[in-house]
Amino acid sequence: MAKRKVLAQVASQERLSGEIYSMWISFSEEDNIAEEAQAGQFLSLYCREGSRLLPRPISICEIDREKGRLRLVYRVAGEGTREFSTLQEGDTIEVLGPLGNGFTKKEGKSILIGGGIGIPPMLELAKALFKAGGKKEDIQVVLGYRDNDLFLKEEFAPYAEVFVSTEDGSVGTKGNVIDAVNEHQISGGEVYACGPLPMLRGVKAYAKEHHIPAQISMEERMACGIGACLVCVCMSKETDAHSHVKNKRVCKDGPVFDAEEVEL
Amino acid sequence: MAKRKVLAQVASQERLSGEIYSMWISFSEEDNIAEEAQAGQFLSLYCREGSRLLPRPISICEIDREKGRLRLVYRVAGEGTREFSTLQEGDTIEVLGPLGNGFTKKEGKSILIGGGIGIPPMLELAKALFKAGGKKEDIQVVLGYRDNDLFLKEEFAPYAEVFVSTEDGSVGTKGNVIDAVNEHQISGGEVYACGPLPMLRGVKAYAKEHHIPAQISMEERMACGIGACLVCVCMSKETDAHSHVKNKRVCKDGPVFDAEEVEL
Amino acid sequence: MNTERNLSVDFAGVRMKNPVTTASGTFGSGMEFEEFVDLNGLGAVTTKGVASVPWEGNPVPRICETYGGMLNAIGLQNPGIDVFIERDLPFLQKYDTNIIVNVCGKTPEEYVEVVRRLAAEKISLLEINISCPNVKAGGIAFGQNPKLVEKITREIKDVAKQPVMMKLSPNVTDITEMAKAAEAGGADAISLINTLTGMKIDIHRRSFALANKTGGLSGPAIKPVAVRMVYQAAHAVKIPVLGMGGIRNAEDALEFIMAGASMVAVGTYQFHHPSAAADVVQGIEAFMEENGVKDIKELIGCV
């Protein structure tokens, strides 16, 4: 009976670019779910519009435990996220979380890879690694963009060495994030990644080739968001201990997985 | 292609008492539907909440043609009207109208009878009769309430002689509106009435007995609000010219009918 | 609008300038909607069901709202074929659009009688309502039995002078059975879905929200069932399919078209948005523009 939906208040809403929005939401003291939040976890956001019943899973971009606030950077991909983007400071929104398992922070040189709307969770991770005593030069962030719309890039600067790849070559390495990793001969002891499936496949292959452990954050359509409905499964290499088939629940067992335990 | 839904702006929202609310809505110059509005007509109000598709028919309580505003006094009877009651000044609402046929103003002594949420349309009618040159003492308004919650009563004072009946006898005549008419021996050349079905039956019987023409405003569940779907019918005495059966459309042929043409 | 785009379809031998019509019973005969919709802009207008004689319909309340939809039990009130031919048809014939006349009856003979009366009239298509859930006799009773569907279809085809489209009920175990039965009976097209039989209870009055107890569920709520049945029916028969059920906008309409419908009808949503049908036409054209679709036929059944 511990958990329940909480009513968060919108502290700010900002359009970063195109369809990318940044929203800070704050919580009351008794419902300060920001305290337990970890990089890589997500929230279920609920629409007000009654014709949209299912929660939208949104990854956590930044955590302010003291002020009891969370930052969500999301892309408007449908009517639900469109509704969120219209919320203004002072509006309220029902949320559930933090949900899922976040990234496990490892010491030493690390490579943080984010692609497209997979970039936001890497910001909190970079901050967390830095605050945990990581040296800035050991926190290597590779961000993959479509073009020169480099949302969030500057915000990584205080905590990490930032490298960029763009599909159109307008900025940084022309190509994908792995091209950037190779071009700059980035190396490290742990890979953290979040982004589209093709990118995750590339990251997994790269990590395997270089014998580096990789933590990847997966995405899948969800319903309950808490592991009950078995909607958001991904294929696992071995038979999963919970499902007893080769399926893992992205919302509950993930969204962050060891790259080696899932089939992409 | 003349008509269409228009976006009105809420000019004010006030709770009169209990579940009775008063809302003024204003229209832009190109969509000033207040200009054509007449006492006894209604508007279709549309909910924002997508799970509620059908418009809510709300009678017009006051018309301000110059300022392009209409006043709606309504009772919160469900989720739809509940939604309307939460609208604040500056909010917008989709409306269609004015719809239906209003009261036909006759000269001379008249009796305006309103019961419960049937009271609001009588206010505009009283004003209209007064402004058309009617003498205040010739505009006799009989208002039926449940108890001493006499919403709108005072607002009739400038235009009419006001009589009250209450079910609990706390104010005015104990009983119904006809009891009040009898107690005060109110007489006139035309009866106008809006209220619950039992009241309308009483009014019709009274008018028949005294050989006075009576215009009564009917209410029925509606869908389209414009006469196409045949949902909101009432029984007519004779075969109806449009339907060719003994049914009339409340939204299009009414809501105001000659008491003698409908079966109650 | 880009004139290169071709929205026209040949439906059961009738040329429609676009694939959009109105769902029977939601649009009357168009008189009340002409203020909101340019009837000339629709591929066709489908009229409310007409019988051989005037029908009173059911007692009120005839409607109640449900979550994302509504239940109606109007009971096919209509002025009868005489008035329809004298008054409604001439009104519609003023417009440059096709007229689809929805026909209802309590017995096969009544359907046939109406179809006979319409034989000499300038109308494009007959839609035979064998799926109304709100009348005691006829209606759905014919639409839930494949043998009856085939039989009544054939009897109507024998006298019909216009193409015949059978309107099917979704309240069946296997919609393909009904579609095939209509085709076997000689139908030139089928339309679906009619409403799903539903019920609402007023828990405070502890009784039924509708005087008729049950009613037909329509609106966006039922769209997924409608798309599924249209897809199944379109793949089960060769005759064209007119798809409907919960269409709010062009996106919804395109779902039906991609599922295999050659035409679509906008119904209940017109009660929320009176110009919905016209807006759907515009939206489909806009979608074709954006996606470089030259001919709507490229999209029909493309999934």
Place this chain on the structure above:
Amino acid sequence: MNTERNLSVDFAGVRMKNPVTTASGTFGSGMEFEEFVDLNGLGAVTTKGVASVPWEGNPVPRICETYGGMLNAIGLQNPGIDVFIERDLPFLQKYDTNIIVNVCGKTPEEYVEVVRRLAAEKISLLEINISCPNVKAGGIAFGQNPKLVEKITREIKDVAKQPVMMKLSPNVTDITEMAKAAEAGGADAISLINTLTGMKIDIHRRSFALANKTGGLSGPAIKPVAVRMVYQAAHAVKIPVLGMGGIRNAEDALEFIMAGASMVAVGTYQFHHPSAAADVVQGIEAFMEENGVKDIKELIGCV
């Protein structure tokens, strides 16, 4: 809460402290929901369908949202009866609530196998899922044919040690036929409705929103169909009915109860509001308070 109110019901010989349970497949085995709902407060917990062996289920996407509802095509992924008995049952048996185990299979033998394995377990009721629209074999295939419904019911009754409740599909022409067939086969109760088969098309990808093409429609959108079928079924058989389909709150639940359901299940809406089932129990009690209803039995089938 007023202790005078009696919410308890005797359902197929099982005493339920209140008439509220969870809809199979929406609640797992309760482990993930125990943080949100006090399982002791529910009349029963109904578990996700379990088969004789682990099932992988369907490929993703397994879900899409629809207007006022959702389509799912999970395909009854489950860990199999061994794990269920070892892990899930002991978890639920810690609670003071009834356990209703939903049983699925691809063949009658598989259903029987699972029922056998459960014979010695402390559970209150068996719910036999012959209505899942998302599996290739079994499921709905059994639920749309009255002869098969009666046959499989009898085969299960022959080996069952707990009362048997057959879960019926709404994708049929006449629900009363199926209800009577279950009763004729010896069923102790029936539950309905399972989901309505539906489809959603992604018009931009020009393909199906679900990997399985079709899915089961659930949520508030379908409630009117569910209430209608529960009313029809409850009036067609003597065995008790567990009603479900789009229940969001106590008002919705009371519609089903007044229509004739002795118990109700909350399903899809728990995805929007995780504590919905517990809230429904409270809401029903509050309604009884306000309306001076001493015993919930006064409301069952009262319309």
